[in-house]
Amino acid sequence: MQSFPIGVFDSGYGGLTVLREMVRVLPQYDFMYLGDNARAPYGNRSFEAVYQYTLECVQHLFNQGCPLVILACNTASAKALRTIQQQDLPRIAPDKRVLGVIRPTAEMIGNITQTGSVGVFATTGTVVSESYIIEIEKAWPEIRVVQEACPMWVPLIENNEHTHPGADYFVAQHTKNLLSKAADMDTILLGCTHYPLIMDKIRQFVGPHMRIIAQGEIVADSLADYLMRHPEMEARCSKQGKRTFYTTDDTQNFDAHASYFFGEKIQSAFVELNAL
Ligand code: DGL
Numbered sequence: 001m002q003s004f005p006i007g008v009f010d011s012g013y014g015g016l017t018v019l020r021e022m023v024r025v026l027p028q029y030d031f032m033y034l035g036d037n038a039r040a041p042y043g044n045r046s047f048e049a050v051y052q053y054t055l056e057c058v059q060h061l062f063n064q065g066c067p068l069v070i071l072a073c074n075t076a077s078a079k080a081l082r083t084i085q086q087q088d089l090p091r092i093a094p095d096k097r098v099l100g101v102i103r104p105t106a107e108m109i110g111n112i113t114q115t116g117s118v119g120v121f122a123t124t125g126t127v128v129s130e131s132y133i134i135e136i137e138k139a140w141p142e143i144r145v146v147q148e149a150c151p152m153w154v155p156l157i158e159n160n161e162h163t164h165p166g167a168d169y170f171v172a173q174h175t176k177n178l179l180s181k182a183a184d185m186d187t188i189l190l191g192c193t194h195y196p197l198i199m200d201k202i203r204q205f206v207g208p209h210m211r212i213i214a215q216g217e218i219v220a221d222s223l224a225d226y227l228m229r230h231p232e233m234e235a236r237c238s239k240q241g242k243r244t245f246y247t248t249d250d251t252q253n254f255d256a257h258a259s260y261f262f263g264e265k266i267q268s269a270f271v272e273l274n275a276l
Contacts, residue, residue: 005032014157056274074131104222106139160260
């Protein structure tokens with residue numbers, strides 16, 4: 001049987017923080033990353049736009065042979081995953097699978113909080129979808145969840161402005177808002193794959209006892225578990241430890257930024273998506 005890489009998708013660079021952990025946990029597997037940088041950020045876009053763009057990217061990864069695609073993007077997981085799984089997959093690729101990042105994160109969060117009060121930072125799209133509230137409620141009905149949309153954070157990070165003092169204003173403002181929503185909060189979930197890059201900045205504005213959770217490790221462990229439980233899918237994933245990177249925008253720009261998210265040098269190739 002022919003085998004192919006696992007596809008990993010994000011609107012831009014954020015998914016690389018997840019891929020980094022997947023590579024650490026599953027170094028033997030091949031991964032193919034696609035960042036839709038030309039159309040990022042997705043966070044403030046309509047349901048229809050996020051769905052359409054995500055489907056085009058998933059279709060591209062399928063066309064490259066990927067049997068399994070991880071949406072390493074909360075916004076796409078919130079707005080497009082269910083429709084793709086339920087409506088598109090049976091039609092375009094019934095033997096392939098698409099998984100998101102929200103459910104595995106929601107299923108873990110109850111093991112982390114002790115007070116049962118969790119705050120979520122995410123994009124406007126993810127917050128409005130209420131996906132975290134719904135998924136955490138399913139897994140841990142007793143946990144209280146409050147959310148804060150941070151529409152400026154992804155643009156600041158994508159433009160490499162997040163380390164500058166100007167970014168402090170937006171981080172401080174949203175952190176203050178989130179903390180004011182639940183006095184007993186002991187855990188903050190970074191519900192956007194870009195946000196681990198400002199974890200240290202967020203930490204400056206919360207008390208030392210607050211747990212701040214990035215998704216990379218959770219999603220990587222969940223993928224390892226999925227592959228163990230689905231040997232028929234596992235057998236279709238190639239294992240030569242290769243990573244390939246594609247972007248829908250300028251490759252030089254991508255390579256310069258991406259290494260910062262991924263932690264090592266990257267050489268990407270350009271891909272032009274054909275509208276479906
Ligand atoms: N990294 C993506 C997420 O996890 C979204 C970024 C965007 O707004 O495009 O939500």
